[in-house]
Amino acid sequence: MVLEFIYTQPVKIFFGAGKFEGLGQILEELGLRRCVAVCDPFLREKLEALREKLPGICAVYSNIQPNPQLAGAAAVAALIREREADGVIGVGGGSTLDTAKFAAAIAHDGGTAEEYFRGLRPFPAAHIPVVTVPSTAGTGSEVTQVSVMSFGKEKKTINHPAFMPAAAVVDPLLTRSVPPRTTMITGLDALAHALEGYWSRNHQPISDQMAKEAVRLVLEHLENAWRDGSDLQARTGMSLAALLGGLAFALPKTAGSHACSYPLSEDYGLPHGEACAFTLDSFVRLNADERLETLCRQAGLSDAEELARRIAALKALGGLRTRLSELGAVDLDKLAHDCAVHPLMKNNPVPMDEAALRRMFEKLA
Ligand code: NAD
Numbered sequence: 001m002v003l004e005f006i007y008t009q010p011v012k013i014f015f016g017a018g019k020f021e022g023l024g025q026i027l028e029e030l031g032l033r034r035c036v037a038v039c040d041p042f043l044r045e046k047l048e049a050l051r052e053k054l055p056g057i058c059a060v061y062s063n064i065q066p067n068p069q070l071a072g073a074a075a076v077a078a079l080i081r082e083r084e085a086d087g088v089i090g091v092g093g094g095s096t097l098d099t100a101k102f103a104a105a106i107a108h109d110g111g112t113a114e115e116y117f118r119g120l121r122p123f124p125a126a127h128i129p130v131v132t133v134p135s136t137a138g139t140g141s142e143v144t145q146v147s148v149m150s151f152g153k154e155k156k157t158i159n160h161p162a163f164m165p166a167a168a169v170v171d172p173l174l175t176r177s178v179p180p181r182t183t184m185i186t187g188l189d190a191l192a193h194a195l196e197g198y199w200s201r202n203h204q205p206i207s208d209q210m211a212k213e214a215v216r217l218v219l220e221h222l223e224n225a226w227r228d229g230s231d232l233q234a235r236t237g238m239s240l241a242a243l244l245g246g247l248a249f250a251l252p253k254t255a256g257s258h259a260c261s262y263p264l265s266e267d268y269g270l271p272h273g274e275a276c277a278f279t280l281d282s283f284v285r286l287n288a289d290e291r292l293e294t295l296c297r298q299a300g301l302s303d304a305e306e307l308a309r310r311i312a313a314l315k316a317l318g319g320l321r322t323r324l325s326e327l328g329a330v331d332l333d334k335l336a337h338d339c340a341v342h343p344l345m346k347n348n349p350v351p352m353d354e355a356a357l358r359r360m361f362e363k364l365a
Pocket of ligand 1: 040041042065066067068092093094095096098135136138139140141144145146147148174175176177178179182186189272273
């Protein structure tokens with residue numbers, strides 16, 4: 001057997017219920033004294049309250065919306081310069097973490113946010129450290145070198161070492177307030193990361209192991225977290241699943257479902273996780289092979305068909321949209337074309353051209 005791979009994971013991870021309360025100590029340990037905190041609007045009060053015990057925070061920015069706009073990252077970068085901050089903390093969902101990561105990467109390099117977004121200026125090699133604190137269990141952004149930003153309607157995933165956080169503080173207690181529908185949407189995003197990292201053409205053994213465990217955890221805990229947000233065991237299982245899902249796709253990258261999620265979000269307004277879940281069961285059936293069957297058996301399922309049915313059942317439970325007819329007037333030709341040309345589609349193990357994608361979407365009419 002010839003086996004070769006490179007594995008790297010530079011983020012220091014602090015995991016456990018209550019870890020957020022110890023943020024001050026963690027900042028001290030990292031040598032950070034003047035951080036700009038970027039936080040989800042719903043967390044601002046909690047962060048302000050904690051600030052009394054947290055001298056390491058010099059400013060708080062909370063003007064964050066889902067599918068975050070580049071202008072937010074530019075505003076945070078300006079705040080970092082103005083306050084001469086030595087670090088950035090992102091506390092919130094993926095939208096908040098990605099804004100914090102983008103802002104820290106560009107703050108001290110002189111270009112405009114749009115120049116980096118468009119690839120007209122390279123990200124600098126050095127940047128101030130970022131500490132990520134996820135408040136949803138889904139994106140895995142706390143451990144990835146990915147930032148997803150939107151400029152107007154244009155949404156782009158940028159993968160660059162400049163976005164790698166220095167540390168992640170994963171506290172399942174923070175996720176208890178996530179409403180049921182968002183719990184389901186973000187949880188299925190974590191499942192998509194695990195499955196796509198596993199079947200990506202670039203998959204490798206260490207990522208595979210994390211993917212398998214993440215899938216098992218989602219199947220065990222997502223429904224419980226959706227039913228009862230205060231169930232700490234379920235929330236802990238999902239926070240771990242999201243973290244492992246992030247690690248599982250960080251190097252292999254995602255594939256078909258994520259490729260399709262971009263047109264579905266940009267043109268039909270689906271939140272990221274719902275857009276990924278829209279085609280996830282279809283891709284389970286399309287990509288089913290011996291490797292996927294093995295993962296399914298290890299996760300306690302009889303086969304890939306049962307996994308596809310479980311995903312469909314979870315989507316129905318969460319009230320997620322599953323048919324094109326629920327998205328308004330859909331331009332099927334454009335949708336199939338845009339999905340086919342998305343760079344992530346190249347990672348799908350089964351080649352999917354425009355015609356194959358059209359056939360897939362016709363079954364979801
Ligand atoms: P989000 O950050 O957009 O948040 C969704 C909603 O949930 C918001 O209204 C937010 O205020 C609310 N919310 C967050 N935490 C909450 C809590 N604890 N209690 C109550 N409400 C809460 O959603 P998300 O799914 O976490 O992130 C999605 C974004 O992340 C998208 O832009 C997506 O493209 C991106 N993403 C990034 C990566 C990466 O590796 N960087 C991976 C996947 C997705």
